[in-house]
Amino acid sequence: MNYQDRPQDHLSRTEEAQCPQCGSVAVGLTSVRSALWQGERLVIIEGLPALECRTCREQFYDDVTATMLDLLRGAGFPEERADRFLKVPVFDYTQLLKRADPAEPEPPR
Numbered sequence: 001m002n003y004q005d006r007p008q009d010h011l012s013r014t015e016e017a018q019c020p021q022c023g024s025v026a027v028g029l030t031s032v033r034s035a036l037w038q039g040e041r042l043v044i045i046e047g048l049p050a051l052e053c054r055t056c057r058e059q060f061y062d063d064v065t066a067t068m069l070d071l072l073r074g075a076g077f078p079e080e081r082a083d084r085f086l087k088v089p090v091f092d093y094t095q096l097l098k099r100a101d102p103a104e105p106e107p108p109r
């Protein structure tokens with residue numbers, strides 16, 4: 001495998017890219033982490049190659065990456081293919097509002 005081909009592939013892909021938001025062609029390649037919901041299940045995908053507009057900061061995927069994501073989604077994000085698992089805190093916004101209510105003074109120290 002010739003690794004020197006890879007940066008050129010990326011370069012030609014970003015040269016063709018145009019921002020779907022503002023139409024700018026000043027688009028660069030970056031790597032992102034994305035959180036996706038599938039029903040009640042949350043999955044995270046790291047190391048996603050994304051194109052980022054230098055003008056409006058819109059991030060979007062090229063066709064290859066979008067297709068890979070569709071395939072992974074279609075396969076139901078199988079756990080056996082996950083790299084690792086995360087424990088995440090879940091906040092209920094309505095509960096946060098109650099705690100921030102000024103009608104309930106903080107207990108004296």
Ligand SMILES: [Zn+2]
Binds near residue numbers: 020022054056
């Ligand atoms: Zn843009």
